[in-house]
Amino acid sequence: MSNVINIWCIVRENRSVFSVTIGTNNNIFDLKVSIKDRRSNYFAKFDADDLTLWRVNIASSVLRNKDTAIEPYLNDKLEEPADTIGDTFHNVEGSNVRVVVEVPVTTASVENLANLFSQMNVSGSSASENASASPFTFFTELVKIAPNHVQKLYQDIIFEKITNPEYFLRNDKIQLGNFAPNGTASVYLRDNPTPTDTEDNVQNLFNDLMLSLPNFGKKLIVKDTHNNPYLDRLKPDLSVFLEEDVRDGTCIPMFVQTLLEVKKKKSESGLADEDKGQLIDYMNVLIQHQQLREHFALFLSDGFRFYVMVYERNNRQYKEFITNFITGLRLFYILLRYDSSYTKMADPRSIRFYKSPGTYTNIYLKEFLGLGTSSRVYKVDYNNTQAALKYTQSGNAHHEAQILRFLNENNVANIPNYITHDGHSIIISPVCKRIRNQFRAHHALQLLRLLSRIHSKRVFHRDVRPSNILLDINNDSVVLVDWGAAIRDPPNEQVLYEGTISFASPDILNNNLESHRPTATDDLHSFVRTMYILHNPSKMPIIPDGNLATKARVIREYWDDSVDVKLAGPLWEEMVNAAKNGDYGILEKCCSIFKS
Known part of the structure; x- marks a missing residue:
């Protein structure tokens, strides 16, 4: 007993x-x-x-x-x-x-998670209060909501109700109108009553119905994707693309115009909350993959009713519209027919890459990987090799290219392999994933040894933080990315600070992010703080607008090494001192906190 x-x-x-x-x-x-x-x-x-x-x-x-x-x-x-x-x-x-x-997290959208990462990863330059380096975050693995929680996911969001379809048409000055009584769509619907027995039969009805709609006036394709997990492992029933964006039949999330989910009729009272919650899953993926798009509208129907879920990025507001089947189908058609911003992707399909002054080629984008303060990262095929293209609006790709070329020539491991660059873009390999909960002791040790190696070459990264530590799944090794703030052979004098704010060293924060003399200990303090957050995930403070001193004060208070709940435990206190003293051997203890 x-x-x-x-x-x-x-x-x-x-x-x-x-x-x-x-x-x-x-x-x-x-x-x-x-x-x-x-x-x-x-x-x-x-x-x-x-x-x-x-x-x-x-x-x-x-x-x-x-x-x-x-x-x-x-x-x-x-x-x-x-x-x-x-x-x-x-x-x-x-x-x-x-x-x-x-309990499991079920209400946070991927965009909210991205905002959290951006709070953790804001970089800054003392040249200007608003100037920043170019961190980028990879989102090849997004949060998935368990199927049995999608109902709660929908119920936990406050939706603004749309009561009139004219809401979608007001800016484009177009009319909803009606399908011609003897047109192909009307005839098909008269001849083919909506089935209620299986969702496969409903899917087949909608597949044929899409072919019966009037011409869209442009080369749109509505693909049956209910068996295609292209949307970050999710399988929407019908996906709308421009024909040119479906190369070799491959569906890419960043090129989706809109989605239509179909269900069999379950109730006389309306579409189920769990089905609406499924649209939120899809919406979260599209929000993250289509960073320049302001308006999103996704559709749900059982052949008797139509439901439209809207997300407006500028005010982060969800809205919904419920109507009868014919009105909803007509709205779906009209928004696509007239290029509404609600059903139109806005991100680039290609990047103009200059091989030499005046000579360029268009590099087609395969997948959105991440977003930084002034940069975007995409997966591309370059010379028949998968690579990552980092596009920087500020046009400082040359500096990062120089750093990577120097380290590659010195056979430094655990960094990107430089391929080529122009004024705004740098192309590197391999294409990595966010490391998330796969981080292990040997990964931490790889990162520490990388820092030791680059410091011996008088190179300081200055932007060590969780989102810049990625995983090369081909050999289970970490890759430290974003070398835009790195500095090589700095002069023995103060220089403008550039790099991480949230994970900056005590010396940098105590100097209010002003000009300083770069040292290896700055990277080591960032390493210790990064290990702490990877081991103890927690929300970072929001960096306020205002002067550099205000920003530094907020982060300094968060990392106050004297309080019991932060880094004053015996191990962390020892690690802080080891970082201060540049003791790489002692810092190896920090790696052992993770599973082997």
Whole structure:
């Protein structure tokens, strides 16, 4: 017969505290079930296995204070469901919180995540309050919402209601009109009642219906993609492209004009929230892949009703319009027919690349990879090789090219391979992925050894931060990217600061991001702070508008090395001192905090 212990828990999101009683022979999965049962109303929409648990030992009075950052305590995640309670919690007594509980994130759009990364990664130059380097973020792996949560995803967003289809037409000064009574669309609909038995039959009806619509007046193609996971592993039923954008039958998210999802009729009361939530998944992907587009409209229909979901980037507002089938179908057609901004991609299809002054070639873009303050990154084919093209509006590609060529010539590993460049673009390889939760001890060690190597060559990166650490999946190695702020052989005097703000060293922040003398310790402090965030994911402060001193103060307060909840733990204190002293050997301890 097992002993029984009482474990106090706190919910990360709302800081509510409760206790569960469980036997020492039970396991971590059983604990999740007990937690879900104990707070059944709060956790009703989640399976027990969806809960994330961390082991802690902290007074509840500390964690219940919402002004106290909880992230620094989340160092011991309970990841093995078969581990026993007795082995996990030894001699549990008293009323300290022992477990932090987190539910899955279901309401954050990919654009909001991108904003969070931008808060973490803003770079700045002391030449101007608003000047910045050119960080870029790769988004080849986007957040996916579990299918059983899409209903809640829809319900948690506040939609502004659109009541008249003229809302979509007002700027283009066009009329909705009607399909001709004896036109191909009207005849097809009269002859083919909407099926209600299977979604495959509904899909087939819409496939044929699209061919029966009047001519769009341009070479548009509506593709059946319900078996094609081209949209970051999602499979929308119907995808609209210009014919020229579907090369060799390949669908690319950044070229999508709009999407139409079809469902069989489930209820007389209307389309289901879970189906509308599916559009949010699609919308999130398009928002991230089409960075220059202001308006998005996606469609959903069961052959009896039409639903339109709208996202307007300038005010970050979701809107929705519900109408009858004929009106919705006509709106779908008219918006495409007249090039409405709601159903038209706005990003470039190619980049003009100058091989020499006056001689250029158009490099066609294959995929959007990332966005920086003044740069965009795309996957391209260059000389029959997959590569990444970084386009910089400021036109400073030459400096980054010089740094990479020098390091490549010195056989420095874990950096991009330089291929070529012109005034605005640099082409590099390999095409990497964001590392996310795959970061391991050997990756941290690779990064530290890279810093040691470049410092021995008198090169300082100055922009070490999480989003600049990518993964080359072909050989499981990290690649440190974005060398636009790097400096080689700096003079023994102060220079204008350029590089990361959020992960800047204490010396740089104490100098209010003004001119300074670059040193290796700046990169090492950024390394320590990056390791901390990768190990303890937490929201970075928003860098305010205003002067450099204000920006520095906000980040300095966040990284205050004297407070207990930040870097004053024994290990982190040792790492801060090692960075200050340039002790690469001691800093290797920092790598061991990650799984091997």
